[in-house]
Amino acid sequence: MNASSRGLDLDRIVAVLGEASVALEILGENPFKVRAYAGAARALDALDADLDTLIAEKRLTDIKGIGKGLAEKIVDLRRDGADPEIDLLMRRVPSGIFEMLAIPGFGPKKAKAVWEKLGVTTVGELEYACNENRLIELPGFGEKTQEKILVGIRALARYAGRRLRARAADEAARLLAFVESHPSVVRAAVAGSFRRGLETVKDIDLVASSADPTAVMAAFVKADGVEEVIGAGSTKASVRLASGLQADLRVVGDDEFPHTLHHFTGSKAHNIELRSYAKKKGFALNEYALTRGDETIRVADERELYATLGLAYIPPELREGHGEIAVAARGGRPWSDLIAPADITGIFHCHTVASDGKNTLEEMAAACRDRGWAYLGVSDHSRAASYAGGLSIDELARQGEEADRVMERFPGLTIYKGIESDILPDGSLDYPDDVLDKLDFVIASVHSGFVADEKKMTDRIVTAVKNPFTTMLGHLTGRLLLTREGYPVNVPKIIEACAEHRVAIELNANPHRLDLDWRHLRAAVDAGVVIAVNPDAHRIAGLDHVAEGVMAARKGGLAPRHVLNAWAPAAVAQWLKGKR
């Protein structure tokens, strides 16, 4: 059953519930009701089942954090695009208020105050009121608050948004090395969403242990690249780097380090759940220690922390509050078998100068050999992709001959001959069957003709999946992180089709894509679909994106057995043959 065209998609429903939670807070409603709305938004965001199915089967309340009341509202949002009670609620708060909350240090309570006492309802009006010196009159506000808000409004414009994890990696490594180099530091680590391997990050969190936190703090706020000190206490400091990124450092005693590292690795949802769980077991957990009554329980590392609570070790990548604690508590999968970069045995999906790549096939082959890989699947663009120099039938044949010559020069390296074939608007591929039949593999991808109609796009992709020559489905949603939403598709339906027709799904490892999203990977492998971690390399350096793809695969809970290009080379060859 599909929702009518007025209905909201899952992402929008998550956003509406989140805004409703903020509205409730601004209106001074019961804080636990506020939390319930926020919790429901989080739970839906983590959902990997099909929303329409859950609604049809009346199983929304099976989701932890969603009860009778919120289930009804979610049904309304999905079916009608609106819920009467939420509409009423949102009408009570001017929309500009929500934008003001992005100002650092400016939360719901302050928003309520400027709105009620000064009639300020937009960021622009707020800036004006600050310049007119009108905020300092308000109770709880003062000179410094007003100044901070002004600075914050300017920072909003300059530093808006998140950035790709891969883009923050160098800065994170540099800061970690700096902290570790301090003579009093015993242990240090990067924490936060970066450590959890999230595809985008807002800041860099660092945790260190030292007998002299004050000295570490003093050094940190003067580190290279620090442009502004946002806050600095005796154990915690926040700075703004020249790159616009924020970095936070927490320094504790070495006994406390595992707890602090765990706390600041998060996620918030994971921590909340773990603390509730600990409490039920008679423990109390905070960022410094695990206690039971008067007894403080010391642990050497995070493994011991989980073990003491009677849980399997949960790697950082899986700490998203997506049900991992329940699995660990049941004695479920221990996750010691998560895929690692060293498990990769070769790669598919690379481009060469024949279409829009920057290196020749021979150069790419040498680079794969240098990385210790056993095979390389070349897949330039197809002839419909004229914008990318797609290959004609003749050019494709010539590339096949070139591949044979290159293979002779690199003993031990297999080159699989393939193509990234455009999925045309009607779902067909853009070469005749006899051409496709000569190839070792075919990646089918949508590159043009994006439409906003979910059913049309889903049908188009499913048609391509049914094509007997399709080996893998490329970047399933077409999203570009921080740039462009993916086209609307019914992912569960496409996963089902791939399982039925034995088509692998690509996890495109380009940091801008990481598509299919890790949130869907578990459902895919549970359905029996094989995942291929593909670099989609357009130059030699692009091959190393496979590491980002492996991180995303870990977040999806994948083991080497789930990933085609982590299999032994002979098994990969066998699987490709089985497709033909």
Next chain:
DNA sequence: GCCGTTTTCGGCCCGACTGTTTTCAGTCG
């Protein structure tokens, strides 16, 4: 508004830092 191996009421994670306050509220993670 949600939840339940103390279950239909009475709880709901916890602490640092800031700025405004003479004891704490608000924000953030």
